Amino acid sequence: MKKYIMALDAGTTSNRCILFDKNGNICSVSQREFTQMYPHSGWVEHDPYEIFNIMLGVARDAILKAGAQAEEIAAVGITNQRETTVVWDKNTAQPVYNAIVWQCRRTAEYCQRLEQWGWGEKIQKKTGLKLDAYFSATKIKWILDHVEGAREKAERGELLFGTIETWLIWKLTKGRIHITDYTNASRTMLYNIFECRWDQELLDLFQIPVSMLPEVKNSSEIYGCTAPEFFGSEIRIAGAAGDQQAALFGQQCFQPGMVKCTYGTGGFLLMNTGYKPEMSSNGLVTTIGWGIKNEITYALEGSVMIAGAVIQWLRDELHLIDSAADTEYLASKVKDTNGAYLVPAFVGLGAPYWNSYARGVFVGLSRGVNKSHMVRAALESMAFQANDVIQAMREDTGMDMNLIRIDGGAGSNNLLAQMQADFSNISVVRPACVETTALGAAYLAGLAAGFWDSLRDIQKHVQENRSFYPQMDQNIRKKKLDDWKKAVKCASYLTTL
Numbered sequence: 001m002k003k004y005i006m007a008l009d010a011g012t013t014s015n016r017c018i019l020f021d022k023n024g025n026i027c028s029v030s031q032r033e034f035t036q037m038y039p040h041s042g043w044v045e046h047d048p049y050e051i052f053n054i055m056l057g058v059a060r061d062a063i064l065k066a067g068a069q070a071e072e073i074a075a076v077g078i079t080n081q082r083e084t085t086v087v088w089d090k091n092t093a094q095p096v097y098n099a100i101v102w103q104c105r106r107t108a109e110y111c112q113r114l115e116q117w118g119w120g121e122k123i124q125k126k127t128g129l130k131l132d133a134y135f136s137a138t139k140i141k142w143i144l145d146h147v148e149g150a151r152e153k154a155e156r157g158e159l160l161f162g163t164i165e166t167w168l169i170w171k172l173t174k175g176r177i178h179i180t181d182y183t184n185a186s187r188t189m190l191y192n193i194f195e196c197r198w199d200q201e202l203l204d205l206f207q208i209p210v211s212m213l214p215e216v217k218n219s220s221e222i223y224g225c226t227a228p229e230f231f232g233s234e235i236r237i238a239g240a241a242g243d244q245q246a247a248l249f250g251q252q253c254f255q256p257g258m259v260k261c262t263y264g265t266g267g268f269l270l271m272n273t274g275y276k277p278e279m280s281s282n283g284l285v286t287t288i289g290w291g292i293k294n295e296i297t298y299a300l301e302g303s304v305m306i307a308g309a310v311i312q313w314l315r316d317e318l319h320l321i322d323s324a325a326d327t328e329y330l331a332s333k334v335k336d337t338n339g340a341y342l343v344p345a346f347v348g349l350g351a352p353y354w355n356s357y358a359r360g361v362f363v364g365l366s367r368g369v370n371k372s373h374m375v376r377a378a379l380e381s382m383a384f385q386a387n388d389v390i391q392a393m394r395e396d397t398g399m400d401m402n403l404i405r406i407d408g409g410a411g412s413n414n415l416l417a418q419m420q421a422d423f424s425n426i427s428v429v430r431p432a433c434v435e436t437t438a439l440g441a442a443y444l445a446g447l448a449a450g451f452w453d454s455l456r457d458i459q460k461h462v463q464e465n466r467s468f469y470p471q472m473d474q475n476i477r478k479k480k481l482d483d484w485k486k487a488v489k490c491a492s493y494l495t496t497l
């Protein structure tokens with residue numbers, strides 16, 4: 001009997017595998033971090049082999065922990081850090097270069113030149129995206145331009161491109177399946193999200209042969225099976241989605257207007273906009289929420305480059321805290337930040353500012369600012385950045401937006417959740433299962449595999465953990481939001497020095 005759905009969640013800093021039962025309960029979890037490489041300032045790379053090996057390891061471990069057999073797993077769903085780019089040789093199965101991570105800014109100057117040549121608007125009209133180094137297209141071009149012999153091989157049809165789910169599926173099927181799903185395709189800056197096809201004009205612009213690209217499939221569909229040698233017998237691979245879209249699905253934001261915010265390494269807010277793509281005039285991007293039975297649900301997204309990563313910085317570089325969880329206690333010891341604001345523009349600023357050259361600033365410091373104030377300012381920076389996106393969504397859609405669903409590692413921080421409610425004047429709801437990304441991937445795979453019958457079937461699982469309501473005086477809110485804007489100006493001003 002099929003008892004489990006297995007979700008593989010390939011995040012930016014760690015891979016995890018979770019086995020879910022029919023009620024959406026977690027039966028086992030295994031997680032491991034992998035190496036982050038920073039070869040130059042602003043560059044970020046991962047080793048694709050390490051990602052695959054760690055994923056295989058945590059998957060086997062989770063199966064073992066649950067006491068499960070591969071035959072009892074109805075299907076596997078894969079979700080992934082998006083945009084991160086792998087190019088490999090299909091004959092040798094060797095990546096020709098490390099994975100270039102979504103955070104990597106190496107192609108920022110090239111993007112700026114394209115913007116000056118007038119490509120920004122055209123690219124947005126086709127892909128829904130902001131012309132930026134964040135997305136895969138310029139990363140692929142960089143590899144073809146800089147790795148010796150890569151372009152010739154690509155032109156001979158010997159190289160393949162994939163985001164992380166494509167790479168994992170290719171490896172798990174021993175090179176039999178080279179696919180992506182609608183959500184991941186929509187993050188490449190090569191996919192026309194309105195006509196649902198790879199865009200030849202953009203492929204020509206970036207000099208990328210179409211033969212490198214994976215076939216685009218539904219986010220919920222049986223693509224094939226894992227090779228038997230990995231888990232003892234074959235398991236169907238039945239779902240794939242970028243992690244932020246998977247979280248939108250896992251949070252059950254099935255109706256237009258529903259919004260989720262994930263506080264992971266970065267912060268990502270997505271609003272379901274239904275079958276209609278909404279174009280933003282306020283710095284958000286239009287993207288694909290999911291594709292099921294070739295029916296596309298669109299989303300409006302604001303991506304914040306540094307969210308939980310600011311807490312890692314406090315821990316690993318400043319040694320102000322021992323663990324991320326300490327921030328809640330430390331920041332609660334003071335009632336405010338004593339006038340301090342931190343803008344963690346470590347890799348520039350994403351939505352809604354899109355400034356690759358901004359850099360972080362700590363402003364408003366006085367002699368009385370202590371460790372607790374600084375930690376509190378770091379937590380506030382996550383809520384302020386998410387609020388900037390919420391305001392942009394309000395302006396773009398004309399909707400009031402009175403409720404947001406939160407998740408992600410930092411989403412467990414109660415003080416942060418309360419700050420979000422206060423700064424955005426919004427109700428914040430946190431579900432009982434905060435592993436919404438993995439849950440979304442499990443739902444997508446489980447629906448395709450018949451483990452669950454319908455959306456109605458999975459809607460029975462929703463369990464709220466806690467809600468947070470706005471309590472801040474509106475004059476204080478206004479003053480704080482005004483001060484934050486000034487701090488952001490300081491971070492942006494650094495680019496002109």
Ligand SMILES: Nc1ncnc2c1ncn2[C@@H]1O[C@H](COP(=O)(O)OP(=O)(O)O)[C@@H](O)[C@H]1O
Nearest residue numbers: 011013264265308309311312324325409410413
């Ligand atoms: N209690 C907490 N308070 C604040 N930040 C936290 C807390 N727990 C984890 N984080 C932050 O959340 C991030 C990890 O979240 P996760 O969703 O696992 O990230 P990712 O999927 O991007 O790897 C880390 O950057 C960490 O600093």
Ligand SMILES: O=P(O)(O)OC[C@H](O)CO
Nearest residue numbers: 011012081082264265266
């Ligand atoms: O791995 P996460 O959770 O930080 O998500 C990364 C995003 O998918 C980047 O677009």
